[in-house]
Amino acid sequence: DQQVKQNSPSLSVQEGRISILNCDYTNSMFDYFLWYKKYPAEGPTFLISISSIKDKNEDGRFTVFLNKSAKHLSLHIVPSQPGDSAVYFCAARGGAQKLVFGQGTRLTINP
């Protein structure tokens, strides 16, 4: 039972353009959503988060949008840079102490 889904295993974007990564969830009790970025042979690092009471959170080039009625969130990166090439995981807080992760999307930024 996959409660958090990232349906696109990979995404390829031209440098300077917008990257949009998507995530769907099924559990309406999730109260916080997070995005992590992972380079090969490294652990995931926190990127940005959003509370379920908000619909947008912005941090520099990164913006996360939350559509609660659709149970959908997206991460926008603009402009995309070569260093953004990584695997991106969305995660949801399903209780006070645990995160539930999606399958990940591999983003490749082409020069």
Add this chain to the structure above:
Amino acid sequence: DVKVTQSSRYLVKRTGEKVFLECVQDMDHENMFWYRQDPGLGLRLIYFSYDVKMKEKGDIPEGYSVSREKKERFSLILESASTNQTSMYLCASSLVFLSVNGYTFGSGTRLTVV
């Protein structure tokens, strides 16, 4: 800078061996977690611990056990390694109540069972 340290970056073990993966955090976090990462499956929770000597099964505990004798150290044990346990293993820690930043992860251990 806060840290989660996993003792090995790469390990190669033989089928049937008992394998220990060690994780140490220096942030005085109460919670510690073990995940495995596999292509197309994302991060799957194996075990977690809320306190010393306490452990809870995650989504895929079969074939694994854990030990937490001290607050800063959380060990994952593969009782009898099998080839389907070849994976990237990630340790993470967090405060009792998750901050908006979630977990802090270690760099991972790439385990190959031959």
